[in-house]
Amino acid sequence: MADTGRLKQVAVPALGVSPVTLLRIAIILGVLAVWEFLAHSGWLYRDVVPSLLAIGRDLLELLTSGNYYFNLGVTAGEVGTALLIGGSSGIAVGILLGANRFMSKAFESYLYYLGPTPKIIFFPIMIMYFGIGPESKVALGTLSCFFPVALSVAAGMRQIDKVLIRVGKSFRAGTWQMVVKIYLPAMRHPIINGIRLGLGVALIGTLLAETKLSNKGIGFLIINAYSTFDMPRMYAMLIVLFVLAIGANALVGRFGGLHSIKRN
Amino acid sequence: MAPAATPSSGTAILVADNITVRFETPEGAILAVDDVSFGVRPGEFLSVIGPSGCGKSTLFNVIGGLLSTHQGVVSVAGETITGPHKSIGMVFQEESTFPWRTVTDNVAFPLELIGMPKAKRVERARHFIGMVGLDGFENRFPGELSGGMRQRVSLARTLASEPKILLMDEPFAALDEQTRLLLGDKVLQIQQQLKQTTLLITHNITEAVQMSDRILVMTYRPGKVKRIVDIDLPRPRTSEIVSSESFGRYVAQIWSDLREEASRGMRADEKHALNEGAAS
Numbered sequence: 001m002a003d004t005g006r007l008k009q010v011a012v013p014a015l016g017v018s019p020v021t022l023l024r025i026a027i028i029l030g031v032l033a034v035w036e037f038l039a040h041s042g043w044l045y046r047d048v049v050p051s052l053l054a055i056g057r058d059l060l061e062l063l064t065s066g067n068y069y070f071n072l073g074v075t076a077g078e079v080g081t082a083l084l085i086g087g088s089s090g091i092a093v094g095i096l097l098g099a100n101r102f103m104s105k106a107f108e109s110y111l112y113y114l115g116p117t118p119k120i121i122f123f124p125i126m127i128m129y130f131g132i133g134p135e136s137k138v139a140l141g142t143l144s145c146f147f148p149v150a151l152s153v154a155a156g157m158r159q160i161d162k163v164l165i166r167v168g169k170s171f172r173a174g175t176w177q178m179v180v181k182i183y184l185p186a187m188r189h190p191i192i193n194g195i196r197l198g199l200g201v202a203l204i205g206t207l208l209a210e211t212k213l214s215n216k217g218i219g220f221l222i223i224n225a226y227s228t229f230d231m232p233r234m235y236a237m238l239i240v241l242f243v244l245a246i247g248a249n250a251l252v253g254r255f256g257g258l259h260s261i262k263r264n
Numbered sequence: 265m266a267p268a269a270t271p272s273s274g275t276a277i278l279v280a281d282n283i284t285v286r287f288e289t290p291e292g293a294i295l296a297v298d299d300v301s302f303g304v305r306p307g308e309f310l311s312v313i314g315p316s317g318c319g320k321s322t323l324f325n326v327i328g329g330l331l332s333t334h335q336g337v338v339s340v341a342g343e344t345i346t347g348p349h350k351s352i353g354m355v356f357q358e359e360s361t362f363p364w365r366t367v368t369d370n371v372a373f374p375l376e377l378i379g380m381p382k383a384k385r386v387e388r389a390r391h392f393i394g395m396v397g398l399d400g401f402e403n404r405f406p407g408e409l410s411g412g413m414r415q416r417v418s419l420a421r422t423l424a425s426e427p428k429i430l431l432m433d434e435p436f437a438a439l440d441e442q443t444r445l446l447l448g449d450k451v452l453q454i455q456q457q458l459k460q461t462t463l464l465i466t467h468n469i470t471e472a473v474q475m476s477d478r479i480l481v482m483t484y485r486p487g488k489v490k491r492i493v494d495i496d497l498p499r500p501r502t503s504e505i506v507s508s509e510s511f512g513r514y515v516a517q518i519w520s521d522l523r524e525e526a527s528r529g530m531r532a533d534e535k536h537a538l539n540e541g542a543a544s
Contacts, residue, residue, distance in 0.1 A: 163359070164360065164362065166354075167360050170329075171348070171425060172350060185364045
């Protein structure tokens, strides 16, 4: 984590915009132009690629509708709850596995096998247990979130500088003090990283579940728009979701970068 | 000649009694420390010196209560230790500051553990930060400091716990020579100011003679007490003492003891390397 970035100063032109930013803007404009061209070309079925104007109109309508925010709230609540339950249990299990060689040998290979399994295959079971309401989505999101957090924390725990643990012991820190004042802060980077991964898969799991079988939430709205061939509305919702996902990720990243290590 | 200088436990605050440590390795059991006994008197600066592989660091861990697979007894003021003892403060050889804490929060760490209120512990921490000469760096993170400064933070952190006995394992080993000398001065000054009972583990003869009241010379594996040397140099001392004639005599005397052990260690290492080479 050396701050070598300080040395590499990119020359900033008079307008205050770097060439990289200009290129990025150009790419976006290019994509939009091609999109709009396709929309008017008549080569594709109507509304598979709707015009930007139609999407924009629906976007505006979406952002001013109370119903949309209600469903957004439902999904956000599901993802948040999933992250809370899956994340905290993932951290607890990760610490246990990282601290105990025996437990790690016994259980960690199961986590590695279950981790990449698409959790959506468990959705029918979740519906049986929790019904078609938000509970089954939370359950699926939790299940998705748990694995990357647990594995990342377990690996992070093993990478803790051993001398810091000896320091804590030499000052006679109790078990709880060791966890709160040494293990957790020493692992903040892998934990944040795990939560970031966990957030991603919790979002995917929850939305996927909503599109399968549900009666509210963003996934439900999207699949509803799709099944009624309201493509502009569907695209508008995808755009909002995209922006929200980026925002959530940036928030988690910012949270973790508060005190960067500058050792070495 | 060897263990004759063992002081009676009546005057010593820290007593190591017949310490023996064996390690199991794939190549069989290794006797790391063999029947080592000594005592540290209140206010005394005692150094344990020996070549690499004499079990110095093992001894450090046993006295610090971080290693409990030893035979023999370590006691502080008559009380046998069974783990890290509140009267013993350890300073480690490795980089050991907490990178996520500021200098103040690092130094206040032991005070935080015992539940001292924030305002009070910050004030105490400031006191010890000043003592190691780091005023003005209170709110910096360790990553913003040099290696020597970080080691001073570690020292201040241990001093803040106000241990009866300061136990240090080659605290300057990773530093360059100039920093090491200046830091040695600082430690000497603090030790004399606090009348701090100190046990220093080192392989550096100059450092040991400069600071110590007594030096315990250890043999190469298994680590035994080879000799205990009284350093009869005037106090208060500074690093200038290294140019005095009597200083030179002590260094020469200890080096003649140590050379034998160090070359024995070197031969053992060479033999080991040869065997490894033949086996592969």
